[in-house]
Amino acid sequence: MRKVLGLTGNLGKPIRVIHSDGGPDHRVTYPSVKLGLIAMFLLDDCDYLLAVRTAPHQSFRNWVERIMSILNLALQTVAICRSTMSADMEQILKSLSTMAAIRKTAQGNDSFKDELMGSLAEVKQTLNDLFSRLTLKGTKFNTEGAASDALMAELWDAIQELDSTVLKSDTQSKQLEKRPKLKEFMDHCTVSRKYFFLIKKCGSASCHICKPPRLSNFDSLQQFPDPQPSREDSNKYMAYSEVYGKETTEEYCPSLKTMLSPSGDDAPQPCKMTAETIRDFVKCTECIKPRYKHVLNIMEFFCRMTQILL
Numbered sequence: 055m056r057k058v059l060g061l062t063g064n065l066g067k068p069i070r071v072i073h074s075d076g077g078p079d080h081r082v083t084y085p086s087v088k089l090g091l092i093a094m095f096l097l098d099d100c101d102y103l104l105a106v107r108t109a110p111h112q113s114f115r116n117w118v119e120r121i122m123s124i125l126n127l128a129l130q131t132v133a134i135c136r137s138t139m140s141a142d143m144e145q146i147l148k149s150l151s152t153m154a155a156i157r158k159t160a161q162g163n164d165s166f167k168d169e170l171m172g173s174l175a176e177v178k179q180t181l182n183d184l185f186s187r188l189t190l191k192g193t194k195f196n197t198e199g200a201a202s203d204a205l206m207a208e209l210w211d212a213i214q215e216l217d218s219t220v221l222k223s224d225t226q227s228k229q230l231e232k233r234p235k236l237k238e239f240m241d242h243c244t245v246s247r248k249y250f251f252l253i254k255k256c257g258s259a260s261c262h263i264c265k266p267p268r269l270s271n272f273d274s275l276q277q278f279p280d281p282q283p284s285r286e287d288s289n290k291y292m293a294y295s296e297v298y299g300k301e302t303t304e305e306y307c308p309s310l311k312t313m314l315s316p317s318g319d320d321a322p323q324p325c326k327m328t329a330e331t332i333r334d335f336v337k338c339t340e341c342i343k344p345r346y347k348h349v350l351n352i353m354e355f356f357c358r359m360t361q362i363l364l
Contacts, residue, residue, distance in 0.1 A: 068101040076107030082251035093209040103253040128184040139169040
């Protein structure tokens with residue numbers, strides 16, 4: 055990410071906003087992800103860093119996700135396969151069933167790591183060549199490799215400078231809570247929510263926890279707000295401009311709200327959302343995209359439609 059920011063001339067800016075799809079490497083509720091964001095904040099001396107992940111079923115609002123349809127064009131009719139490693143290394147790889155296991159083995163076995171990287175080199179080069187041919191509105195796509203060991207060491211050094219007691223194995227919240235200086239920083243400078251993680255300096259030049267802000271108008275920066283219900287319609291939420299700068303809580307977050315579940319005959323029956331269960335569709339007035347209605351029993355669907363028409 056820092057390499058991409060450097061290419062676009064945004065690396066040194068004091069405000070950084072990250073919008074991701076919420077996969078394991080970007081899920082802002084994971085302690086390991088929080089550590090990475092804190093390291094980036096410290097290393098680049100940001101004043102304000104906001105990492106937001108997309109809520110479920112809202113991927114179409116994610117700028118990054120929108121570009122996937124273009125990337126898929128480059129992958130049409132393309133087959134890729136890594137080159138074969140030595141017999142011993144192939145046997146080791148066959149015994150590993152998860153990426154976590156592969157990473158752990160690579161950390162303790164340099165030969166395995168080198169051969170695995172070599173076997174993937176041709177695949178990575180092929181994908182880079184394919185994606186580099188794409189353009190969006192006249193702008194060519196840029197591709198970058200994964201973060202180097204040296205760059206990751208820089209990020210780790212930033213965490214160690216903050217709290218030398220933090221270990222690389224600290225991937226759980228209860229472990230991080232035992233690191234006094236890190237906990238002090240997180241209590242002082244961070245706001246953690248289900249869908250965003252905010253790191254913001256306090257603004258005091260004499261603070262011993264965070265550095266003085268770089269922005270001259272830092273005081274105008276406010277905390278990122280939580281969704282709040284509209285006063286006119288409780289089924290809708292207030293506009294961002296209405297809640298920015300106000301004290302908010304996470305109690306109205308859609309996925310955290312306690313919903314009364316119907317029971318008995320009124321309880322909805324589970325239905326697999328596949329092409330075979332699509333019975334109807336409506337067009338969304340906001341994104342102009344179809345939204346499908348899934349019903350498991352075709353007779354149930356016709357009975358409901360008949361009742362509506364009558």
